[in-house]
């Protein structure tokens with residue numbers, strides 16, 4: 547199973563170019579789509595999920611033309627949108643049953659079994675009779691996955707599913723997704739580097755509507771390893787200015803209350819500490835100083 551996206555572009559009525567000639571080749575397993583707010587991830591997810599049309603370009607899932615064969619792709623598609631609304635007073639079991647009917651599971655025994663199976667799979671069986679309005683964010687997201695899995699989709703799209711989840715719920719969500727990843731394509735859109743680090747072997751990084759990196763995580767890290775230096779300025783005002791003006795600072799964060807800068811340099815910098823590159827460095831390197839677009 548493969549999802550192939552070619553030359554996909556979309557400009558909204560307000561002239562924002564949300565997708566600018568996007569090309570991706572997405573195989574089986576969990577594929578990470580990483581990017582800052584506004585990068586175009588949701589626009590891409592909505593296009594693949596047939597919610598909106600591109601201006602140009604093609605999307606093929608195996609032999610299905612996603613843009614022109616909407617009914618066919620919807621048969622094999624599961625989608626958890628970024629904003630997933632629920633009816634607060636309706637129970638998980640009732641809503642899932644209703645959605646299963648809409649998905650075309652008309653046999654009542656089969657529907658009952660499917661609903662029970664999905665509630666079990668998402669760890670919601672003991673909460674199945676409660677109104678969805680009483681669910682925590684994590685439980686709602688797990689319910690979102692349950693509805694997306696109706697019909698056992700070969701293509702599963704999850705858009706920013708871990709935003710707002712506490713650590714325990716996030717881990718639960720990671721386990722759930724990784725258990726689903728055999729024999730289907732899962733696209734995980736996120737701005738959280740950790741999500742991709744935990745779950746994906748392959749990823750793309752998007753920024754300003756373009757794909758700025760595409761490939762295996764291990765290659766992305768190896769490509770920049772040996773070029774990442776850490777600086778911890780003591781005299782903040784003077785040194786920070788000096789660092790920012792003189793070096794390719796790709797990230798700036800706090801570590802135990804002190805500022806830490808990561809610098810990308812292909813030239814050896816004796817004055818700074820060479821550190822092991824990680825996925826966060828890859829992300830910032832491609833967002834802050836991209837070298838190419840795909």
Ligand SMILES: Nc1ncnc2c1ncn2[C@@H]1O[C@H](COP(=O)(O)OP(=O)(O)OP(=O)(O)O)[C@@H](O)[C@H]1O
Pocket residue numbers: 558559560562563564581582583584585586587588589590628737
């Ligand atoms: N319906 C719309 N009409 C006009 N502009 C839009 C529309 N939807 C998104 N945009 C703009 O398109 C750009 C890409 O947005 P998109 O939501 O696809 O990005 P994203 O990577 O999913 O970001 P976020 O994580 O903030 O949702 C942004 O500048 C956004 O403001």
